[in-house]
Amino acid sequence: MIPMRDGTKLFTITYIPKDTCQKYPIMMTRTAYGIAPYGKGEYANILGPNMGFDREGYIFVHQDVRGRFKSEGEFVHHRPYVAGEVNEVTDTYDTVDWLVKHLQGNNGRVGQWGISWAGWQVSQGMINAHPALRASSPQSPPQDQFLGDDHHSGGAFQLMYAFSWMAGNAKARATPTDKAPNHFDYGTLNGYDFFLKLGAAANAQKYFSNQFPTWNDYMLHGTYDEYWQSRNVLKDLRNIKHPVLLVGAGLMPKIFTVRSECTMRCEVIAQRTRPTLFWDLVPMEAIQRLRGTIWATLILSRTPATPIGIRWNFLSSTTILKTKENLRCRGYRHL
Numbered sequence: 001m002i003p004m005r006d007g008t009k010l011f012t013i014t015y016i017p018k019d020t021c022q023k024y025p026i027m028m029t030r031t032a033y034g035i036a037p038y039g040k041g042e043y044a045n046i047l048g049p050n051m052g053f054d055r056e057g058y059i060f061v062h063q064d065v066r067g068r069f070k071s072e073g074e075f076v077h078h079r080p081y082v083a084g085e086v087n088e089v090t091d092t093y094d095t096v097d098w099l100v101k102h103l104q105g106n107n108g109r110v111g112q113w114g115i116s117w118a119g120w121q122v123s124q125g126m127i128n129a130h131p132a133l134r135a136s137s138p139q140s141p142p143q144d145q146f147l148g149d150d151h152h153s154g155g156a157f158q159l160m161y162a163f164s165w166m167a168g169n170a171k172a173r174a175t176p177t178d179k180a181p182n183h184f185d186y187g188t189l190n191g192y193d194f195f196l197k198l199g200a201a202a203n204a205q206k207y208f209s210n211q212f213p214t215w216n217d218y219m220l221h222g223t224y225d226e227y228w229q230s231r232n233v234l235k236d237l238r239n240i241k242h243p244v245l246l247v248g249a250g251l252m253p254k255i256f257t258v259r260s261e262c263t264m265r266c267e268v269i270a271q272r273t274r275p276t277l278f279w280d281l282v283p284m285e286a287i288q289r290l291r292g293t294i295w296a297t298l299i300l301s302r303t304p305a306t307p308i309g310i311r312w313n314f315l316s317s318t319t320i321l322k323t324k325e326n327l328r329c330r331g332y333r334h335l
Contacts, residue, residue, distance in 0.1 A: 092125035
């Protein structure tokens with residue numbers, strides 16, 4: 001459990017190379033979707049974006065975000081960034097700070113990556129980033145949940161998507177748990193018929209009662225008011241000085257935000273701070289099949305236009321997080 005500045009503790013699993021002859025960079029992902037398996041001595045099938053990273057040699061950190069699964073605190077859907085308040089920005093900062101100070105064998109360099117919600121967490125961690133954060137890869141990250149992502153499309157409420165996500169992920173919990181929420185029972189295999197009979201979105205309250213506070217928020221904020229504007233990540237992306245790989249996927253509503261608005265914002269950032277920035281558009285099935293592989297493979301032949309000449313690819317990404325020598329890992333131990 002890693003303590004945050006307000007005393008809340010976040011459940012974190014770390015996988016550390018057994019080989020202690022080298023110091024290793026930290027590869028971190030923070031998610032609202034759980035970091036199973038939680039059992040002592042159990043290991044995730046893939047520790048990093050893909051198995052290549054597992055072989056390459058990193059300290060891997062998986063964390064349940066505030067209010068989810070085994071972490072303490074209250075869960076707020078896309079908690080907005082407000083300077084001076086505790087939020088996902090400060091939680092990322094505090095986590096990175098704790099990791100570099102307390103994990104044995106780390107080299108003081110941290111990279112963060114994530115897809116979808118975890119990608120949104122990455123973009124939060126890029127705001128007022130900790131000095132030890134050396135690389136970020138937000139992949140298909142929600143950026144503005146009203147104008148261009150998931151639950152709305154250009155301001156139009158996507159009832160089926162929002163209902164399905166809320167039913168599976170947004171139920172208020174009594175205590176921390178390692179159990180995933182039960183699947184919602186629609187009572188039919190005919191989704192069209194279910195939502196036709198449901199009628200107006202507000203009628204979902206008969207299923208959600210008061211156990212899904214985010215749904216109530218959605219029903220109270222039907223226009224692009226301060227609730228949604230405060231959650232627009234793009235307005236908060238400033239002074240990003242480390243390399244960023246931004247990834248979007250075709251056939252996803254996020255793509256319009258990721259490819260246009262977020263890219264334009266990052267181009268502005270690049271003009272101000274000159275970080276290394278890549279962005280790619282890949283088929284949706286590629287993300288489903290390869291997961292984080294795209295982080296390592298899409299830019300194999302590209303050289304960023306930066307004075308320091310950092311190059312992201314399957315092996316030489318180590319120049320960002322590690323020293324230049326190619327390190328190999330002979331196994332991991334649980335912490």
